[in-house]
Ligand SMILES: Nc1ncnc2c1ncn2[C@@H]1O[C@H](COP(=O)(O)OP(=O)(O)O)[C@@H](O)[C@H]1O
């Protein structure tokens with residue numbers, strides 16, 4: 001056993017949270033939407049966030065890449081604190097990819113153009129290289145043959161897989177998903193979840209807002225339950241589902257599982 005030798009970078013990295021939210025509050029005007037949120041996410045950790053509509057799930061994850069601004073407390077991503085410093089916001093957005101319920105692809109651009117746009121314009125990657133990267137990720141989400149089509153020619157499930165690939169082209173270290181399957185027809189949910197499962201297997205750090213409890217059980221290390229702007233309860237999936245502690249969690253689970 002060699003546990004006294006120098007640590008590798010990977011070992012060192014795995015000991016520090018990649019996301020650290022502490023005592024964070026947010027208001028929309030007078031409305032106190034997030035109340036004292038504290039959450040540490042370790043590299044490669046996979047967290048599922050659930051809770052009733054309006055409980056603040058979207059707002060919380062949108063604060064992590066500054067799509068929304070918090071007013072109190074701290075958010076630190078990979079050692080960089082989120083403040084009004086635009087350089088830092090840019091750096092954090094490079095590390096944190098996001099997939100939304102609606103895929104927001106540009107309808108007048110092909111799939112390949114949708115994917116290479118960000119790297120070419122934001123990252124100044126040469127076009128040819130950006131397209132090679134795009135094809136690599138389109139293969140990964142099993143949709144390379146659609147590269148030259150327009151979004152409108154693809155099904156919802158295919159478009160959402162394109163949206164995942166588009167995020168991956170920016171080489172993020174963390175992926176945030178905000179109800180990525182809830183706008184899809186039921187028969188398309190699995191193809192998107194399968195792509196997320198393979199991302200998980202490759203070790204991506206993920207925070208996923210979803211009510212897909214099968215996904216939570218098989219993929220999450222931790223499940224958080226939010227209600228009224230607070231993290232009410234969190235646990236490993238087995239415990240979370242078999243033995244919820246808070247009565248609001250119990251009520252929520254009884255509603256969605258039956
Ligand atoms: N831009 C906004 N301005 C004012 N209130 C908002 C805004 N966005 C969301 N809210 C409110 O904040 C609460 C939390 O919303 P949200 O984070 O979207 O919840 P969830 O994702 O859990 O459904 C809701 O009451 C919602 O109406």
Ligand SMILES: [Mg+2]
Nearest residue numbers: 057058059178
């Ligand atoms: Mg939401």
